[in-house]
Ligand code: NDP
C-alpha cells in the first residue's frame with residue numbers, strides 16, 4: 001500500500017503534536033510531508049528532526065535562518081512567513097490537518113483545500129467565521145472535510161450510520177466538561193488566575209482553548225461549529241455539563257431514541273478516526289474506556305449565571321455570521337488580555353458581549369461573503385475591543 005502523505009498546519013500545537021503521535025504509530029501507512037509552526041522554533045526544529053518531513057515552514061520570519069541552519073544537512077526544504085506557509089499549503093497531499101489556533105489559521109486553510117483530498121479540521125475559529133466559504137471551496141475541489149473537535153467528531157460518526165432527514169432529529173446535545181471552575185459561584189471566580197483557568201481537568205490543550213473551556217465560551221463556539229457543519233438549527237442544539245468527558249455528543253431522535261458517542265477523553269482518538277477515514281483501523285496504543293470502572297455517568301444543566309458565554313454564541317447564530325465573527329474576534333482579544341493579566345475572568349464575557357452588541361449591528365450577513373471581508377470585520381472588531389480594553 002502506498003503511504004499517505006500528511007501535512008500538519010500548526011504542528012507545534014497540542015492538536016498538531018497529537019496528530020504526529022498518531023502518525024508515528026502507523027509508519028507503514030503515513031508519511032509526514034510538511035509541518036508548520038508559528039513562533040515555537042525550538043519545537044519545530046525538533047519535530048523536523050524527528051519526523052523528517054520534506055517541507056517545513058515557520059510563520060515568524062525572524063526564525064528563518066535558524067530553521068534553515070538546523071535543516072542544512074538534510075533534504076528538508078525550509079519556508080517562512082505567510083508566503084512560506086502558503087507555499088507549503090500548496091504541496092499536494094492526501095490529508096491536511098488544519099490546527100492553527102484562532103482566525104489566523106483561516107487564510108492558509110483556504111489555500112490548502114484545493115491540494116488535499118481530506119481536510120482534517122480542528123481550527124474552530126476559522127470554521128465558524130467562514131464556514132460557507134470553506135465549504136464552497138471544498139465542494140469545488142471535492143475535498144472532504146472531517147471534524148477533529150471531539151464533540152463534532154462523535155456527531156459525525158453518529159450521523160454516518162443513517163441518512164438522517166432533518167425532521168428525524170429532535171435535539172443534538174454537546175457535552176461540556178465545565179472546565180476547572182464548574183460548581184464555583186460567581187464571586188469565587190472574580191480573582192482566578194490564568195494558571196488556574198488553563199488547568200483543564202480532563203484535556204491538555206493550548207492556552208486559548210483551555211481558557212475558552214473555563215469560561216464555557218468553547219462550548220459556545222462549538223454550538224456554532226455544530227450548527228454550521230451539520231446544518232442544523234440552533235434551536236435543536238443544547239449543552240449538558242458532563243464533567244467526565246466520556247460522552248461527547250448525543251443525538252435525540254423524534255421517536256424517543258438516543259444515540260451517544262463515547263470514548264476515552266484523548267484527542268488522539270478523533271484524530272486517528274480522521275486520519276484513517278473511511279477505514280476503521282485498530283489502534284493498539286490508544287486508551288480504551290472502561291465503563292465498569294467508571295460506574296456512573298453524570299450530567300447536569302449549564303449554570304448560565306456563572307457561565308453566560310454560550311448564550312452569547314446562541315444569540316450570535318440567530319443574528320447571523322457577521323455577529324459570530326465579531327464575538328469570536330472580541331473573544332480572541334479578551335482571552336489574551338486575561339492571560340496577560342490585563343482583565344479579570346468575568347471581564348472576558350462582559351467585553352465580548354458589549355463589543356458584539358455594538359459592532360455586530362454595524363454589519364449584515366452580506367458583509368462577510370468573502371475571506372477578505374471576514375478578515376476585515378475581524379480586524380475592525382479586534383481594534384474596537386482593544387480600544388475598549390484601554391478603559392480597564
Ligand atoms: P495550540 O495553541 O496548542 O497550538 C496552536 C498552533 O497554531 C501552534 O502550532 C502555533 O504555533 C500555531 N499558530 C498560532 N498562531 C499562528 C499564526 N498566526 N500563524 C501560524 N501558526 C500559528 O492550540 P491547540 O492545538 O490546542 O488548538 C488548535 C486549534 O484546534 C484551535 O482552533 C482549537 O480550538 C482547536 N481544537 C483544539 C483541541 C485540543 O484538544 N487542543 C480540541 C478541539 C479543537 P506556535 O506554537 O509555534 O507559535
Ligand code: MG
Nearest residue numbers: 149150151222
Ligand atoms: Mg471540543
